[in-house]
Amino acid sequence: GQQVMQIPQYQHVQEGEDFTTYCNSSTTLSNIQWYKQRPGGHPVFLIQLVKSGEVKKQKRLTFQFGEAKKNSSLHITATQTTDVGTYFCAGGSGTYKYIFGTGTRLKVLA
Amino acid sequence: NAGVMQNPRHLVRRRGQEARLRCSPMKGHSHVYWYRQLPEEGLKFMVYLQKENIIDESGMPKERFSAEFPKEGPSILRIQQVVRGDSAAYFCASSPGTAINSPLHFGNGTRLTVT
Numbered sequence: 738g739q740q741v742m743q744i745p746q747y748q749h750v751q752e753g754e755d756f757t758t759y760c761n762s763s764t765t766l767s768n769i770q771w772y773k774q775r776p777g778g779h780p781v782f783l784i785q786l787v788k789s790g791e792v793k794k795q796k797r798l799t800f801q802f803g804e805a806k807k808n809s810s811l812h813i814t815a816t817q818t819t820d821v822g823t824y825f826c827a828g829g830s831g832t833y834k835y836i837f838g839t840g841t842r843l844k845v846l847a
Numbered sequence: 848n849a850g851v852m853q854n855p856r857h858l859v860r861r862r863g864q865e866a867r868l869r870c871s872p873m874k875g876h877s878h879v880y881w882y883r884q885l886p887e888e889g890l891k892f893m894v895y896l897q898k899e900n901i902i903d904e905s906g907m908p909k910e911r912f913s914a915e916f917p918k919e920g921p922s923i924l925r926i927q928q929v930v931r932g933d934s935a936a937y938f939c940a941s942s943p944g945t946a947i948n949s950p951l952h953f954g955n956g957t958r959l960t961v962t
Contacts, residue, residue: 770950779938780890782950825889827951833878834903835951837890 739764741828743838751846756816758841760809760826768829769802769809774840775822783811816845849874851941852921853954860929860961868924868957872941879922880940880951881907881914890938896922929961 740763750756760769768787772780784793786802786809793800799812809826823842827835852871860866872879877898882890892906896916907914911929916922926933936958940951 772951772953779953779955780940780951781953785950833895834892836892837882839889842887 739828739830739836741826741836741838743824743826743841745841746839747842747844749844749846750816752818753815756813756820756843758811758824758826758843760811760828760838762807762828762836764807764830766806766828766830770827770829770835771800771809771811772825772827772837773822774825778822780825813843816843818845818847821845851876851939851952851954853939853957855957856955858957858959860959862930862961863928866926866929866933866959866961868926868937868939868959869921870924870939870941870954871921872939873943873952876941876943876952878942878944879916880942881922881924882938882940884936884938884956886935893924893937926959929959931961934959934961 742761744759770785771783773783774780784800789806790804791802797814801810813820823840825840826838829835851873854869879896881893883893884890894907894914895903899918911927913925936956938953938956940953942949942951
């Protein structure tokens with residue numbers, strides 16, 4: 738079945754450093770969504786990417802969808818302590834079901 | 848505009864008891880998804896329901912687990928004869944249409960502990 742992997746599993750950065758998480762699907766995706774889950778909280782939708790090669794920005798966050806629509810990345814510039822949490826990608830395959838990635842847990846050291 | 852409401856927030860059950868988890872979707876949302884999350888792990892799809900219909904329950908164990916989304920009232924995830932391995936956070940999410948076109952709005956989750 739379809740699998741969605743994320744790397745790294747954990748990332749500790751100093752405040753002010755950049756951070757990137759990568760998402761890879763075993764199958765071609767129709768679109769991809771990104772969510773953030775704070776410790777003890779619930780996943781919160783960040784963004785959706787649909788087009789091959791699409792790049793979207795939200796302030797310090799940059800999201801990219803690969804040309805082959807099998808991978809995606811989230812890059813955070815100059816991390817802040819408020820960026821702490823787990824970032825999940827969720828791959829859509831043209832139906833209602835999204836397969837969530839394994840997540841990248843980000844810790845930001847002040 | 849209330850978000851997705853889940854209750855209870857925390858639930859403790861002894862082995863063999865039944866657990867009932869409730870989810871009220873956002874107003875205007877008719878699609879409900881249940882996900883399970885073990886500590887430090889990702890979200891695993893369990894079941895997708897529309898009003899009065901189970902569309903996909905492929906992620907839900909066939910025994911002891913059931914879900915419903917009646918015409919009136921919240922969606923219910925029911926776990927019979929709970930075992931320690933059922934301990935997890937169970938998240939409900941809703942969307943106005945099929946999630947392929949719209950984001951999932953998650954509730955705060957129910958953290959089930961089986962003793």
